[in-house]
Amino acid sequence: xxxxxxxxxxxxxxxxxxxxxxxxxxxxxxxxIGSSGCGKTTLLKSINKLLPVQQGxxxxxxxxxxxxxxxxxPNLVGYVVQAGGLFPHLTVEENIALVMKVAQYPKxxxxxxxxxxxxxxNLDPALYRNQYPxxxxxxxxxxxxxARAFAVDPPIVLMDEPFSALDPMTRSELQNEIHALQxxxxxxxxxxxxxxxxxxxxxxxxxxxxSGHIVQCDTPENILKHPANQYVSTFIxxxxxxxxxxxIRAADIMRLRPKTVNRGxxxxxxxxxxxxxxxxxxxxxxxxxxxxxxxWLTELMEERDGSAPVxxxxxxxxxxxxxxxxxxxxxxxxxxxxxxxxxxxxxxxILRGFLTKSSLLATMSRQFVPEQREGERSGxxxxxx
Ligand SMILES: Nc1ncnc2c1ncn2[C@@H]1O[C@H](COP(=O)(O)OP(=O)(O)O)[C@@H](O)[C@H]1O
Ligand SMILES: [Mg+2]
Numbered sequence: 001x002x003x004x005x006x007x008x009x010x011x012x013x014x015x016x017x018x019x020x021x022x023x024x025x026x027x028x029x030x031x032x033i034g035s036s037g038c039g040k041t042t043l044l045k046s047i048n049k050l051l052p053v054q055q056g057x058x059x060x061x062x063x064x065x066x067x068x069x070x071x072x073x074p075n076l077v078g079y080v081v082q083a084g085g086l087f088p089h090l091t092v093e094e095n096i097a098l099v100m101k102v103a104q105y106p107k108x109x110x111x112x113x114x115x116x117x118x119x120x121x122n123l124d125p126a127l128y129r130n131q132y133p134x135x136x137x138x139x140x141x142x143x144x145x146x147a148r149a150f151a152v153d154p155p156i157v158l159m160d161e162p163f164s165a166l167d168p169m170t171r172s173e174l175q176n177e178i179h180a181l182q183x184x185x186x187x188x189x190x191x192x193x194x195x196x197x198x199x200x201x202x203x204x205x206x207x208x209x210x211s212g213h214i215v216q217c218d219t220p221e222n223i224l225k226h227p228a229n230q231y232v233s234t235f236i237x238x239x240x241x242x243x244x245x246x247x248i249r250a251a252d253i254m255r256l257r258p259k260t261v262n263r264g265x266x267x268x269x270x271x272x273x274x275x276x277x278x279x280x281x282x283x284x285x286x287x288x289x290x291x292x293x294x295x296w297l298t299e300l301m302e303e304r305d306g307s308a309p310v311x312x313x314x315x316x317x318x319x320x321x322x323x324x325x326x327x328x329x330x331x332x333x334x335x336x337x338x339x340x341x342x343x344x345x346x347x348x349x350i351l352r353g354f355l356t357k358s359s360l361l362a363t364m365s366r367q368f369v370p371e372q373r374e375g376e377r378s379g380x381x382x383x384x385x
Pocket of ligand 1: 011014016034035036037038039040041042043
């Protein structure tokens with residue numbers, strides 16, 4: 001666990017971190033994000049004692065960092081910087097071994113450990129261990145940087161914009177790998193980025209910093225849905241939530257007050273209600289608003305006796321979703337050929353709202369098309385040739 005209590009940092013007169021209170025739990029993938037110069041690197045460097053904490057307390061697993069000896073630190077905290085931060089005059093193996101020696105890793109085990117670490121980051125040890133950083137691509141250098149940080153198996157790994165100098169493909173590949181590696185090893189990763197897409201993709205929690213202050217620290221989902229202030233909203237960007245369907249839930253997009261019918265009604269009454277409501281289905285509920293099923297217009301129209309109970313036409317041929325079902329799950333599971341309404345219920349099956357295929361389509365299209373403002377709707381859609 002890493003705990004900041006009222007931590008302040010300054011360069012000469014210039015205050016850079018202002019009363020930071022923050023607890024990072026064991027095993028968390030914790031992402032720090034904010035614009036350039038907001039204090040992210042300063043915060044990271046205070047954790048591995050590259051910068052001394054000037055005011056307040058910073059503890060690692062309950063011990064103030066000021067009491068942790070510098071030579072004990074590599075066993076506790078690994079560090080990955082942009083472009084790997086490798087020493088250019090040392091080979092891949094020497095780069096990794098150097099950190100291990102500082103951490104007093106048993107000498108006779110270093111060779112085998114380097115082999116294991118290179119394999120872990122998908123570099124062939126035989127091919128790469130004796131190469132120099134300049135012989136490697138940016139992505140490969142970064143892999144060595146990760147191997148080096150994990151070499152002595154520290155429980156905490158700090159990563160300062162590790163992938164920002166890489167091309168998009170390599171970057172995405174390394175993001176996937178570090179995510180998998182973190183889940184597999186259960187390490188605490190404190191990862192700095194200025195890229196919101198990267199943060200959303202990786203983080204268990206995102207911490208947004210603005211001029212040395214923490215403005216919001218929460219799960220990606222909560223930050224996307226409830227940005228704390230205008231800075232966060234701007235940072236997230238307008239359509240970000242809509243391009244992450246895993247974070248949109250039925251309750252966020254459902255329409256309210258579906259047309260309902262009670263058991264006691266007749267077919268004629270139900271038909272009348274449909275006509276008035278302009279709908280082709282009614283949701284049947286009991287006295288406590290529990291969903292019983294759907295009544296479809298097409299089936300009622302076959303009945304000649306209008307006084308027959310509508311309950312006889314109750315259909316269980318429909319799919320209901322729960323309020324917290326994600327858009328992704330809804331899209332994956334609904335039957336696009338089947339008819340219209342998708343009731344939304346809570347855990348007790350109480351009816352809360354409904355979705356239709358057109359409301360789903362409208363929601364999905366928002367991730368491709370910026371939202372239109374009032375009065376912008378005119379125009380002709382043409383096929384392009
Ligand atoms: N060694 C330094 N001396 C003076 N000012 C510095 C020094 N390092 C960083 N700063 C200033 O502190 C602020 C925060 O820097 P930093 O933590 O590196 O930000 P970030 O990593 O978020 O871009 C910036 O305004 C930066 O210019
Ligand atoms: Mg920085």
